[in-house]
Amino acid sequence: MMSKLAMFPYYFPEEIFLEIFCKLPVKSLGKCMCVSKAWNSLIKNPYFISSHVSHQSKLRRTNDNNLFFVMTGRHEVEYSLHSDGQEFRKYAQLEYMPFDNLHSIVGACNGLLCLMDFQFSFDSIFILCNPIIRKSITLPKPCLSSLPYKISVGFGFDSAQNDYKLLKITKKGVLDKYVEVELYSLKRNCWKILAPPKYDLYSDDFMVYVNETVHWIAYERVNNEGSYSCKLLILGFDMRDDVFKEIMLPERLRNLPHQSEIYVIPYDELSSIAVIELGSLHAECDIWVMKKYGAVETWTKMYSLGKLGTEPMPRVLGFRKNGDLMLRTYNNLRLVSRDPESHEIDYFGIQGRRTYVCNYTESLVLLDRVIDDAMAENRANYAGNANR
Numbered sequence: 001m002m003s004k005l006a007m008f009p010y011y012f013p014e015e016i017f018l019e020i021f022c023k024l025p026v027k028s029l030g031k032c033m034c035v036s037k038a039w040n041s042l043i044k045n046p047y048f049i050s051s052h053v054s055h056q057s058k059l060r061r062t063n064d065n066n067l068f069f070v071m072t073g074r075h076e077v078e079y080s081l082h083s084d085g086q087e088f089r090k091y092a093q094l095e096y097m098p099f100d101n102l103h104s105i106v107g108a109c110n111g112l113l114c115l116m117d118f119q120f121s122f123d124s125i126f127i128l129c130n131p132i133i134r135k136s137i138t139l140p141k142p143c144l145s146s147l148p149y150k151i152s153v154g155f156g157f158d159s160a161q162n163d164y165k166l167l168k169i170t171k172k173g174v175l176d177k178y179v180e181v182e183l184y185s186l187k188r189n190c191w192k193i194l195a196p197p198k199y200d201l202y203s204d205d206f207m208v209y210v211n212e213t214v215h216w217i218a219y220e221r222v223n224n225e226g227s228y229s230c231k232l233l234i235l236g237f238d239m240r241d242d243v244f245k246e247i248m249l250p251e252r253l254r255n256l257p258h259q260s261e262i263y264v265i266p267y268d269e270l271s272s273i274a275v276i277e278l279g280s281l282h283a284e285c286d287i288w289v290m291k292k293y294g295a296v297e298t299w300t301k302m303y304s305l306g307k308l309g310t311e312p313m314p315r316v317l318g319f320r321k322n323g324d325l326m327l328r329t330y331n332n333l334r335l336v337s338r339d340p341e342s343h344e345i346d347y348f349g350i351q352g353r354r355t356y357v358c359n360y361t362e363s364l365v366l367l368d369r370v371i372d373d374a375m376a377e378n379r380a381n382y383a384g385n386a387n388r
Contacts, residue, residue: 069360072352111363114155154214163187282312303340
C-alpha cells in the first residue's frame, strides 16, 4: 500500500504521517485533507481509514471523555453527540441524516449508524450512515422479500476481513419454522442466505454488539411430559465466523415467571454483557454482569435497583464510563444518570418519546466511497410522497 501513496512534502517518511494522522480527530483530518493532494490521498486510503478506526477504538477504552450518540425528540427527532462527563454536555449537533421519515436505528459500530426504514414498501430499506463525514449508502434489497411478522436486525464488524455486516432475521409467522436469515457484507455489497437458529428471539429489543458478536435474549421451547415451558438464553451471532452461538444465562434467569422481563445491555468496562432482570409490576430490577465474556460461571448479580419515586422502574440503556447507569424514565421519558450504589440521580434535560442512546466513536468509515446516488433518489422519492 505504501508504494502507491503520493509523494509527501517536506521529505518526511510516509510512516510518520500515518502515525500522526491516526491520533487526530476526524474534524482535524478534514482540514488536513485540504492541505495537499498527497495528504488527501492518504486520508482517503482504505488502509489508513482502518488504521484510524483501530487507534481511535483503543483510545476510547483508555480515554475518560467518551462520546454518546443520542436520538431523541418530542415532535421532531434530533441527533447529537454528548461527552460522557459529569454534565453530559453536547459535543456536536448532527445535522446530516440520510432521510427524514420515521425509521429505527439498528445500532452503531466504528462511527457507522445502521438505519432501517419501512417507508416505501413492506421490504426493509437499510442504510449505513456516517453522520460525522456526511456520507451514507443504501444497501441492496435482501434476497428474500415478503411481508414479515417480525424483523430483528444485528449490525457489527468483522475485523479479520475488515468488513461491516448486517444480519436480518425475519419471522414470517407465529411458528418458529417460518424464520429466514440473511447476512449482508459491505465488502462484497451483497446478501447471502443462512440457516436459521433453533431458538426464537424473546422480544424486539435492540441488539447488543460486543466482541464482534451481536446478542439478543432468546428462548427454547422445552417439552416436559406434554407440558411446554420456555428456557431463556442469550443468542449470539459471531460476525467473524458467520455462525450463531449460545450463551447460558445465570440459572436463576433461565425460567422467569411471566410477570418478569429480561433484556441484555453492553458492559463496556469488561468488553462484556450485562442482563437486566425486571421484576413484576416494574417495581425493581437486578443487574447481572458476565465478568469474563463467554464464561458462564462468571455471571454475578452486581446491583439491585428500586423505582424512582412513584414511577415504575426506568429502562436501563447502558453503563457510563464512571460506572453510572444511563436510564430512560418510564412516564416522562427523560434521560437520566443513576449511581447504582448511592442511587444519586443526574438529570440532563433530554426528553423525548423516541429515545436511543449508545456509545459512539468518530471515524472516517465510508470516506473512500463514492456519493450514494441511490440515497439521493430515495430522499427525492420521500419528498415527493410527503408533498402529495
